[in-house]
Amino acid sequence: MFNCKNHSSNISSTQAMTFGKVIAVRGGIVDVKFEVNLPHIRTILFANNNSVVLEVLTQLDCQRVRSIALTPTQGLARNMPVTNSGHPLQAPVGNQILSRMFDVFCNAIDGLPAPIDTQWRSVHQTPPPLIARSSHSQVFETGIKIVDVLSPLERGGKAGLFGGAGVGKTVLLTEMIHNMIEHQKGVSIFCGIGERCREGEELYREMKQAGVLDNMVMLFGQMNEPPGSRFRVAQAALTMAEYFRDQEHKDVLLLVDNIFRFIQAGAEVSGLMGQMPSRMGYQPTLGTELASIEERIANTEFGSITSIQAVYVPADDFTDPAAVHTFSHLSASLVLSRQRASEGLFPAIDPLQSSSKMNTPCIVGERHYALAQKIRQTLAKYDELKDIIAMLGLEQLSVDDRDLVTRARRLERFFTQPFFTTEQFTGMQGKMVGLKASLDGCELILNGEYNDYPESALYMIGAIDEAHLPQKSDNENSIKVQSHVA
Numbered sequence: 444m445f446n447c448k449n450h451s452s453n454i455s456s457t458q459a460m461t462f463g464k465v466i467a468v469r470g471g472i473v474d475v476k477f478e479v480n481l482p483h484i485r486t487i488l489f490a491n492n493n494s495v496v497l498e499v500l501t502q503l504d505c506q507r508v509r510s511i512a513l514t515p516t517q518g519l520a521r522n523m524p525v526t527n528s529g530h531p532l533q534a535p536v537g538n539q540i541l542s543r544m545f546d547v548f549c550n551a552i553d554g555l556p557a558p559i560d561t562q563w564r565s566v567h568q569t570p571p572p573l574i575a576r577s578s579h580s581q582v583f584e585t586g587i588k589i590v591d592v593l594s595p596l597e598r599g600g601k602a603g604l605f606g607g608a609g610v611g612k613t614v615l616l617t618e619m620i621h622n623m624i625e626h627q628k629g630v631s632i633f634c635g636i637g638e639r640c641r642e643g644e645e646l647y648r649e650m651k652q653a654g655v656l657d658n659m660v661m662l663f664g665q666m667n668e669p670p671g672s673r674f675r676v677a678q679a680a681l682t683m684a685e686y687f688r689d690q691e692h693k694d695v696l697l698l699v700d701n702i703f704r705f706i707q708a709g710a711e712v713s714g715l716m717g718q719m720p721s722r723m724g725y726q727p728t729l730g731t732e733l734a735s736i737e738e739r740i741a742n743t744e745f746g747s748i749t750s751i752q753a754v755y756v757p758a759d760d761f762t763d764p765a766a767v768h769t770f771s772h773l774s775a776s777l778v779l780s781r782q783r784a785s786e787g788l789f790p791a792i793d794p795l796q797s798s799s800k801m802n803t804p805c806i807v808g809e810r811h812y813a814l815a816q817k818i819r820q821t822l823a824k825y826d827e828l829k830d831i832i833a834m835l836g837l838e839q840l841s842v843d844d845r846d847l848v849t850r851a852r853r854l855e856r857f858f859t860q861p862f863f864t865t866e867q868f869t870g871m872q873g874k875m876v877g878l879k880a881s882l883d884g885c886e887l888i889l890n891g892e893y894n895d896y897p898e899s900a901l902y903m904i905g906a907i908d909e910a911h912l913p914q915k916s917d918n919e920n921s922i923k924v925q926s927h928v929a
Contacts, residue, residue, distance in 0.1 A: 461479070463475045464523065472509060487532055496512070511671040542657050544661040546672075568685060579742070588876050591881055592881050599748065601740055605770075610779040621863045629696065632660045633698045638663075643661065730768055780792070821889065825847060857885070
């Protein structure tokens with residue numbers, strides 16, 4: 444049941460005593476009539492002894508409002524009394540919420556008492572004005588080779604992990620949390636939108652075992668909750684992040700899994716409201732709703748909010764409107780490939796489709812930029828030769844092309860990396876590789892230094908110095924000596 448005690452503490456008695464009555468219930472949409480004091484849009488209403496929470500979406504006339512239910516509407520009937528709270532949905536802010544896990548109403552769901560002495564703020568905040576934003580660009584290292592070399596993330600920017608079902612978005616996101624949270628001096632906020640409750644429990648346990656939960660907050664709007672609830676959990680997480688950025692002057696790492704579920708919840712709300720869908724069934728307000736979230740993630744003179752967002756791509760179709768609209772807001776896009784995942788190349792990031800606006804000489808440096816361009820050229824040429832190799836074989840290529848294929852295949856293996864978060868499944872110890880070590884390894888491979896090494900020597904290693912030539916057996920050595928004597 445929703446606990447409205449904290450939310451109602453700062454409401455005047457006149458506002459709190461404003462009542463209406465239910466006049467229509469259609470699934471998650473509830474129409475309410477007020478004789479006086481018609482509620483504003485986004486106002487929270489309570490019905491059925493505060494067990495049903497509604498949010499006003501539109502005013503039908505001078506006495507009627509149409510609202511979306513943020514909780515299940517079971518037991519709700521016509522003529523039931525409705526209380527006007529007089530305020531929008533609110534979220535607690537402050538250091539008291541650190542190390543805690545909440546739902547969309549900011550009720551503690553970690554089995555611990557609710558935090559005390561917290562401030563409450565509306566989840567509907569405006570983005571910072573352009574004059575208050577910082578234009579300084581700085582690379583945000585993740586310790587993952589293929590990300591840092593080919594698609595570096597921006598501190599204070601927005602990065603997206605694009606992929607279909609089962610290609611490793613959540614695993615990659617969890618690994619980034621593990622790698623960065625120990626080196627992140629600020630606060631990390633994880634926002635789970637429409638995902639499995641099992642993933643939230645596992646993440647909470649892993650972060651607690653790693654000892655990094657003290658600087659982390661988690662919010663979840665699970666997939667079994669109504670669309671209105673899933674539609675507002677992202678705003679609640681952003682409100683907390685903005686407090687730590689603007690009042691505490693800290694750098695905030697905001698992780699969202701999955702931003703597509705936010706878009707999907709908006710489509711469900713739009714459909715329940717009876718709005719005419721746009722192309723491919725999405726809501727006509729898709730661009731506005733997504734911008735209201737993404738534009739709040741920004742650098743200011745006080746601090747920064749760096750966001751990493753997993754984006755589910757329906758049917759691996761990157762022309763889907765949800766993926767297209769999300770692409771336009773991001774500074775870095777990491778596209779996960781099902782083909783690479785099927786080949787066992789993890790993380791399954793496609794080096795040719797992934798991109799970052801940080802990968803320019805003036806930001807990452809001349810050496811890094813030149814290496815990244817040469818790597819892309821090598822892998823692109825190899826991609827073109829795959830059809831020829833499949834039909835005619837490697838022997839039909841020229842000497843230069845065979846050398847390029849050798850280097851490209853070793854680059855692909857070098858970009859694989861064992862993760863800390865998958866140690867219990869793979870049995871391999873996780874590796875975190877610095878940017879300099881990653882660049883050095885790529886440069887040596889491009890120069891042909893590792894052409895004599897088998898491809899397996901570069902698979903699932905950290906830095907390049909972990910690659911070793913296989914030891915020859917005694918039989919091979921004796922055969923070699925005998926042939927030499929003969």
